[in-house]
Amino acid sequence: MIAGQLALITAAIFTGAAVYVSLCEQPARLQLDARALLTEWKPSYKRGFAMQAPLALLGAILGATAWWQSGDWRWLAGAIVIVSAWPYTLLVIKPTNDRLMGTDPADAGLQVRALIEKWGHLHAGRSGLGALTTVLFLWASLRV
Numbered sequence: 283m284i285a286g287q288l289a290l291i292t293a294a295i296f297t298g299a300a301v302y303v304s305l306c307e308q309p310a311r312l313q314l315d316a317r318a319l320l321t322e323w324k325p326s327y328k329r330g331f332a333m334q335a336p337l338a339l340l341g342a343i344l345g346a347t348a349w350w351q352s353g354d355w356r357w358l359a360g361a362i363v364i365v366s367a368w369p370y371t372l373l374v375i376k377p378t379n380d381r382l383m384g385t386d387p388a389d390a391g392l393q394v395r396a397l398i399e400k401w402g403h404l405h406a407g408r409s410g411l412g413a414l415t416t417v418l419f420l421w422a423s424l425r426v
Contacts (some may be wrong), residue, residue, distance in 0.1 A: 283351055289344035290419040293364055296337040297412030303330060304409045308402040316390040323382060323398055331371075334408070338367040345419060354425060360418035367411050375404045 311322050345361030348354070378401045385394055 283348055285344050285351060286348035286357060286419065286423050289341055289348050289357065289360065290416065290423055292337055292341040292344055293360065293412060293415040293419050296334060296341060296364065296367075297409065297416045299330070299334060299337070300405070300409040300412045304402065304406045308405070312395075312399065312402075316392065316394045317387045319398055320382065320385060320390040320394050321387045323401075324387075327379065327382075335368070335371075338364050341365075341415065345415075348419075348422070352422075352425075354422050356418050356422035356425075360415045360422065363411055363418065364415040367408055370407060370411065374407070375401065378404060 307326065311319055311326070314322060342361040342365035345357045345364065349357035349361065378397055382394065382397055382401065
């Protein structure tokens with residue numbers, strides 16, 4: 283089933299990007315001073331959002347399509363998990379994003395560093411959502 287395989291690929295890409303940010307980009311950026319940290323975070327966040335939001339939506343659509351075609355609950359569960367990245371981002375992460383986006387790099391200090399550290403912990407939740415989705419989609423695709 284092509285929809286299921288595409289859903290799995292999409293979830294794996296979403297997960298890989300989120301894990302890369304959590305394990306590689308975030309620790310590297312935290313080595314910067316507060317002003318450079320915020321200066322780097324802002325465009326990085328915008329680009330990451332532009333990539334991950336559509337991946338979550340596409341993964342949900344493909345997962346739901348695979349569920350509709352197969353009747354296997356795991357596809358639907360994965361679709362719900364990956365699309366939950368949207369409300370998680372809007373309700374949990376966005377207040378921190380808004381504070382960071384509203385701060386001028388010239389005004390960056392310890393508070394900005396603390397917010398970006400908090401953002402990193404919150405972003406790790408997106409990595410978890412992606413990993414859970416990937417496992418569900420892989421499990422469903424291995425159905426005999």
